Amino acid sequence: MLFLIVLGGMYSGLFTSTESAAIGALAALLMLVAENRREGFRTLMTNFRQALYDTSTTTAMVFMIIVGSALLSAFFIAAKVPESITEGVSGIGLPPTLTMALLLLCLIPLGMVLESLSILVISVPILLPIALEFGFDPIWLGIVIVKLIEIGMVTPPVGINCFVVAGISNVRSETVFKGILPFFFIDVAITALLFAVPAVVLFLPSLVQT
Template structure:
C-alpha cells in the first residue's frame, strides 16, 4: 500500500467515525493511531501513543485556555450579557432594526469577555429572541441575528480558538489576539448595516401594503390588505440612570485587564487570563451576594463545573489532533502538499484562496475546534512557504470557521439557538443565508487587504 493510499484511508476512517457521532477527540486519535501502526509498525506507534498525550498537554502556555474559559463562565453567571443587552437595546432604540443592532453589539461586548461563540449564542438567544419577536421581527431574522452575531466569540479577543491557533503554530499569542480586534469590529458593523438595510426595506414594504389596503377599503380595488409585519421597537421610556450600566463597565474592566495588561507588558498573556478570571469571579460575587450565600456558592460551583467540562473537551481534542498530526508528519503530508501546490505554478493568492475555501464545506460537517486542529498543520506550512503571514492566515481561518458555524447541515450555532429559543433550525438557516453573503464579502476584503489584520499586531513587541 502506498503512503498516499494510506493517508486517504485514514482520512476516510476519521470521517466515518465522525459521521457515526463518535466524540471528535476519539475519532482524531484512533484514526491517527491506526495510520501510525500501518505506516511505522507497533514499536513506533506505541511509543507515540505513550508520549504524545503528555508532551502536548504538559505545556505552560496551554494554561491560558482554561483561564479564559473560566473568565467567560464567571461572566455568564454574573449576568453581564443581560446587563449589556439592556443598555444596548436602549442605546439603539431609535435605529431602524434597533433591537437587532443592539443584539449584535451586545454579542460583541459579551464576546469580549467570554471568548466562546457557543456560549455567546446560547446566552443571547435567551435574552433577545423573544424580545425581537415581541417587537415584530420575523422569527428567522431574530434567531439568525443571534446565531451569526454569536460567532464574534471566536474572533474578538479573548478567543480560545485564536489562542489555540497561536499555540499550535508557535505564533505570538498577544499578536494573534490583537489581529482579531479590527476584523471583529468590522464584522459587527457589517451585520448591523445589513440589519438596518433589511429593516428599512421591510418597513417600506409594510407602508406600501398599508396604502394598498387603504385603497381597497376606499373601494379602489386591488388585493386585500396585508398583515403588518416587522415594526421597529416601541420607544423605550427607561432612563439611563435606571439601566444596569455596571454590565458595560464590567466588560470594559475585563477587556482592559486582559488586553491592557498584556500589551502594556504588566502581565504575560497567561497572567492576564488568570487576573481576568479572578476579576470576573469578584464581579460574580458582587452581583450574587444580595441573593444570599447559597446562591453565590451555587453560581461559583456551576461556573467551575462548566469550565472543567469545556476544558476537558478542548484538551482531549488537542491530544487526539496531536496523534493525527504525528501521523501526517510521519507520512510527510505537509511536505507533499507544499510541493504539490508550488509545483502547480499557480498564483499564490489563487492557491491560498482555493485552500481556504475548502474550510467552508468542512465547516458544514465539523465543529470549529475540529476544523482548526485538522487543517492548521496542513495549511500553515503551505501559507508560510508561499510567503503569507501566519497571523493573517489565523484571521481568515477563523472567519471561514464562523461561516461554517452557521451553515447547514451542522451549523452548530444555529442548533444552539434552536435549542435555547424553541425555533425550528430550518427556520434559522433561512434567515442566516443573507448574513453568510455578508461574511463572504468580509472574507474577500480581509484576504486582499491584509493590513486590516496585521496593523495592530505590528504595534505589539512580543
C-alpha cells in the same frame, strides 16, 4: 469590563494570551459576587452552583462534539483527503493568490462538519508551508484561517456553533440558523476584505511587535 481586562492585560504585557482565560474567568466570578452581594450568601451560592451546572452542561456537549469531530478527522487523514486537495489545487498552475484563496475556501466545508481544533490540526501543516512559499505572512494566514473556520461552523447543514447555541438557549436550531444569516454574510464580506487587504490584519500586530 471583561473585554478591557482581558485585552488590556494582554497588550500591556501583564499576562499572556493563555493566562487571559483564567484572568477573565476570575473577573467574571468577582462580578457575580459583586452583583449578588446584597442578596445574601445563600442566593450567591445558588447562582454560583447554577453557573457551574450551566458550564459543565455546555462543556460536556462541546466535548461530545469534539470527540465525534476527532473521529471524522482521523478518517480524513487516513483517507489522505487534505493531501489530495492540496495536490489538486496546486497542480492547476494558477497564480499564488488564487491558489491560496482556493485552498482557504476548503476550510468552510470542513467547518460544516468538523470542530475547529480538528480543522487546525488538518489544515495548518498543509497551508502554512504553501503560504510561506508564496510569500504570505503567517500572522495574516492564521487570522484568515480562524475567520473561515468560524464561518464554516455556523453554516448548514451541521454548523456546530449554532447547535451549541440552540442547546444552551433551548431555542430551535432552525431559529438560530435564521438569526445567524445576516451576520454570516457580514462575516464573509469582512473575511474577503482581510484576504484582499492584508494590511488590515497586520496593522495591530505590527504595533505590538514594535
